[in-house]
Amino acid sequence: MRSFILTIRCRDSVGIVAAVASALAAADAFIVESSHHGDTASEMFFMRTVFRPSDVHATSRADFLQALAPVVQQFGMDIQLYESDHRMKVVIAVSRLGHCLNHLLHKWHANELDVDIVGVVSNHEDMRRMVDWFGIPFHHLPMTADKHDQEDRFLDVVRTTGAELTVLARYMQVLSDRMCQRLEGRCINIHHSFLPSFKGARPYHQAHARGVKVVGATAHYVTPDLDEGPIIEQDVVRVGHGLSPEAFVKIGKDVENVVLARAVQWHAEHRVLLNGDRTVVFQQSA
Structure with a gap:
């Protein structure tokens, strides 16, 4: 109805x-x-x-x-x-790590993610075969000496597809301030740590060096301040002292998948309202 x-x-x-x-x-x-x-x-x-x-x-x-x-x-x-029957159009960006992309595509294909994925952007070719299998347009946009030129082509994909949300599914490029402003409130990133701890590169290795007992993932809106955007969703999993940094990476992937999919679904259902540097998230009742 x-x-x-x-x-x-x-x-x-x-x-x-x-x-x-x-x-x-x-x-x-x-x-x-x-x-x-x-x-x-x-x-x-x-x-x-x-x-x-x-x-x-x-x-x-x-x-x-x-x-x-x-x-x-x-x-x-x-x-x-x-x-409520409008399915939000989504563009996903990815680099060479495809676990979050694969999880989103699987949930979308199984009708468990109520969005329309209208394109995938990548600065590498690694994920083309998987994206082609799902029948989704793949846009290879390699990085060049002119970062703004590559971002302009990225924004062209967002514009021409009518995308209402851009999802950075382990897209390992820092967006320029200009691009962050263009996508304000319409771009979600998955960071592989429990923010505000371990920002920036190699957070699992940072966490291992500090001897943490849990590792986590954070889905947040993208802003010009790296890994500082309003947080939408987080989760953690326990880790032991005997595990290597590589084991942290492997364990954390499942958490990243779940956290990002929740954030995308909640945004698409208009459950996330911005409150300055924070968010109000009206989760669905059990």
Whole structure:
């Protein structure tokens, strides 16, 4: 049944939830799922509501936006209204390590990842055969002396495919500040450590040198500050003192796969709202 996803961000205030619910009820909407959060540190309010028209033929997206307009004006809201059956278009970038790419493609092929993967970009040819097998366009964009030229061609792929999200699935290139700004809020990276620990290169080896007892992975939005973007999802796995750095790498791959797939799915379902340098993530109830 046709339904909509409403996301709200505004200054926290008394009566927001009641006002939104009343406006939707007056527009003959049936609320299916709703979550909200008031952040005391920033004094901001965040809300995600899924609803459907009581009569599937009666009310359009424009009608609901009009019904919500007085509430939006009253509370100074930044709102977005999405149709829930829209599958977000995604471009994935990868270098030579294909485990995260393979996991995303497998989940997509099995209809377990509700997005449309419209292209894969790589600075190497290593993953072409696998991507071709899935029937997805593969764009080989080798690095050149002119980094901006390569990034411009990358951005051309994003533009021509209509991609709404770019996923760096172990794409081992640091994006320029200019490219980070172009993709702000629409680019997710997987970093193979439990940030903010062990930023930059070879984090598993850094972790091994410090004798850590857990290693992890972090999915975050990309910003000009390396490995500093708002965190979407993290997970860890225990490791023993007898393991080598190479064993850390092997163990960590499974965690990277799961963490990145969760972050992509939650972003595609509009469950992640930015709150400055942090995020509010409305995870689905069990």
